[in-house]
Amino acid sequence: MAIAFLSAERSKDPNRQVGACLVSQEGIILGIGYNGFPRGCSDDKLPWAKKSASGDPLETKFPYVVHAEVNAILNTNHASAAGQKLYVTMFPCNECAKIIIQSGVSEVIYFVEKKIDNSAHVYVASHKLLSMAGVKVRKHQPQMAQIPIKFQEP
Ligand SMILES: Nc1ccn([C@H]2C[C@H](O)[C@@H](COP(=O)(O)O)O2)c(=O)n1
Numbered sequence: 001m002a003i004a005f006l007s008a009e010r011s012k013d014p015n016r017q018v019g020a021c022l023v024s025q026e027g028i029i030l031g032i033g034y035n036g037f038p039r040g041c042s043d044d045k046l047p048w049a050k051k052s053a054s055g056d057p058l059e060t061k062f063p064y065v066v067h068a069e070v071n072a073i074l075n076t077n078h079a080s081a082a083g084q085k086l087y088v089t090m091f092p093c094n095e096c097a098k099i100i101i102q103s104g105v106s107e108v109i110y111f112v113e114k115k116i117d118n119s120a121h122v123y124v125a126s127h128k129l130l131s132m133a134g135v136k137v138r139k140h141q142p143q144m145a146q147i148p149i150k151f152q153e154p
Pocket residue numbers: 013015016017018034035036050061065066067068069090091092093096
């Protein structure tokens with residue numbers, strides 16, 4: 001989970017930084033991701049806004065951003081294998097849930113679940129899909145509140 005949090009730091013989303021880390025059954029890191037625009041799609045040319053003054057959805061981030069979970073899954077070189085776990089700083093939306101299921105992830109460990117009224121159905125659908133597909137879901141129980149990182153010679 002700490003790696004997922006570290007990865008989230010790289011997101012340029014000014015409103016929400018989400019990170020994810022895919023690990024094998026043996027605990028080997030397979031892929032890391034954070035929310036961002038697709039490769040080759042410049043942060044300078046696409047909007048990070050949540051709402052646009054004109055009401056045009058194309059002037060918001062939502063049609064363009066790739067979610068952290070999808071990036072973590074796509075960033076792995078390994079073929080899908082049983083027992084993979086996905087650590088994610090935020091509970092996956094329904095679209096990510098579909099990809100998590102189809103890629104064969106066995107367990108999702110999340111840090112927080114977003115509680116926003118107008119997107120509640122997205123998370124209800126996500127829970128429904130993950131449960132139907134037999135993907136285990138659990139909230140991360142941290143054993144420590146922080147992991148300080150010192151940049152110094154070992
Ligand atoms: N599980 C999640 C949930 C959200 N995201 C990303 C997608 C957006 O960049 C941002 C959500 O924006 P907000 O509506 O909170 O301003 O977080 C994700 O990658 N994974």
